Amino acid sequence: MSQRPFLIAAEGVNKTFDGFKAINDLNFYLDEGELRTVIGPNGAGKSTFLDLITGRTKPDTGSIMFNGTDELTGMNEYQIYRLGIGRKFQTPTVYLDHTVYENILLNVEGSRGVWNSLFSRVTKEQDDRIHEVLKTIGLSQKATDKAGSLAHGQKQWLEIGMLLAQNAKLLLVDEPAAGMTDEETHKTGELLLSLAGKHTIIVIEHDMVFVRQIATKVTVLHQGHILCEGTVDEVQNDEKVIEVYLGRKKAHAHDK
């Protein structure tokens, strides 16, 4: 029985910005259908890692394979997106001047060509799909409102909805709970959990309550390198993690 390839297999990836090693010999593997959480202190290279997967920046060395067939490092943003990799940014990035409906419309599955955009109309299936997505993210009532008028949390959901509309295989979600109330955070967690299985998801997050809510497997990044991987409990009890991330104070206490 041949083994199924990893959805993402990053090997020996390095990236340096003006002498600062953002990613340092990173090896990262992700199975299809997984919901993976990536945590790490500021500057650990979490967002840079997503930039590398989505083609925003190119690694100095190393390879990132998608589905065992596609080498992502040689592609640009929209080519990578068309493979089925969708990304939500750290700060909610939606089209503020467009309505909520139009925001989803621009991301719904279909042609991305100039000619098509001039002469195509919204098909029945696309319209149904948009309303389905709006229902999933709980914004059906706001469909005709401008995205700029949404609350912060709703913008975050809208951006997740944009990824759903494309039916992306892999969702990269950068700090979805940032700036949310506890209740909103919890709802976001439920939303992500309901998507797991159908989609493969990588979530980057700081909020440990949130991580505990959604995480099955956690990867800890530190100085651009994977420190350890495991369940939330395993990770929180890992000596190295406590030293560099959770318990710097403890380390100081030992010194004294």
Next chain:
Amino acid sequence: MRRKLTSFEAWGVLVFAVLAIVVLPFLNLIMDASYSVANFTDAPGLVAKLKAHSDPLSDFVWQQLSPDGQKDLAAPETTPERQKIILNETFNKIILTNLIYDDARFAGVTLSPETLKLKSEHPDNENLKWLNRLLMDDGYAQYLKKAHYTSLPNFLQVSNFSINLYGKYLCYAILAISVDILWGYTGLLSLGQCLFFSLGGYMIGMYLMRMIGTLGVYKLPIPDFLVFLGWHNLPDFWKPFSSFPFAVVMVLMLPGLLSLVFGFLAFRSRIRGVYFSILTQALTYAAMLLFFRNNILMGGNNGFTDYKFMLGYDVRLPSTQRGLYICTAVTLLLVYLLCKWLTTTKFGKIQRAIRDSENRLLFSGYATANYKLFIFVLSSLIAAVAGMLYTPQVGIINPSEMSPAKSIEAVVWVAIGGRGTLVGPVIGAIFVNALKSWATRAYPDLWLIILGLLFILVVLFMPKGLVGLFSQVRDLLKKKKIAPEPSKSEPVAIAKPTTTTTLPPQ
């Protein structure tokens, strides 16, 4: 509600525009007293009568002809077609000047009742021209198709000078739309849009230069400036420009290809924001320096001027100018409708998305460079068409049209009118240029200061420009109405509905 109102505004402006810029001049045109070539039904007979100058009126008319015209008319080899052109020109000149009537001159002429009636009304201005026309028609009734006096009320009459001026404004309005679909809708601030405008003008200018034929100063079949540079034959690349269709194709091809190549390189390298603006400015500046050179055989410093004919019509005649004006107005309308349609398509949504958040689009699978290239080329074509209409109306095209200052001025029109709307640039272009026409006469030294002040005021107090003024005032009134309410109920309860109905700034 908000959407309905803005589209209502847009359609209102549109209907007004159609009436004001198409119907009115057209009425003026068909009610104009000028002769046209078709009026001269029996040109040889008329020429014979004039040549004989047996009566005082014919004597007078013969005196009005230039010596060249007299020779031309008298020559036996002159065709009736040529006679008609000369007669048309002469008769139009005669009726434009003073009242031609005096008792001795018209002694042998029976005046029609219509003429007598108008004569008794002491006409002025436009009507004077009509009286002259009727008098001439009476004098040569058997050789001419007689016109019937029609008149618009005075306030609806537009002088030839004004029509010419408005034609220029409308060309600028088309140019302004082309700037706005780039800047206002896509967020690409081009500071070199006048390059495409000028290239369109130059291409049609080459045709117009060819149509001068042998009527130039040197009486040679090649343009005067080429004679001046020592050429005896037409350079090869000039030859096809004798054809109007070829010239029109070139009006679109040259700016289209240039914008395609430039845009491809710029957008592929992801040149954005201020870098894009500077590059477009550099491009137009480079082109200006190139066109200043005599050795590219494009008229150098002076450019092309002294046009005579276009498609057989004499461009110096008021009737031709009015025809050009109507063409411009119709083109403006078509360009407006095209761009309006564009905003309703998915393309229009993507355009605005590029302006607001290009990165998001890239990560949504859109090759934004292709979209930007498409709109850049489209806008260059629109600008080129504006230039094509501008040149025969203004009568000159030269490299100074390519100076970066001109392109920046076009951006200012858009900012003042209201960017991100289609009515805004039209209003801005017409308003600023009308103001310029007035101010450069009234306060010639202060014009640039006035323009600068206007720009600053608009940027500071009217971010949506002149078209946004209406909704700005409305919002202000609404706020005043809402303002007293907090005292009655809790401020928190009030705050909610207001935040949902008004948009946050930018």
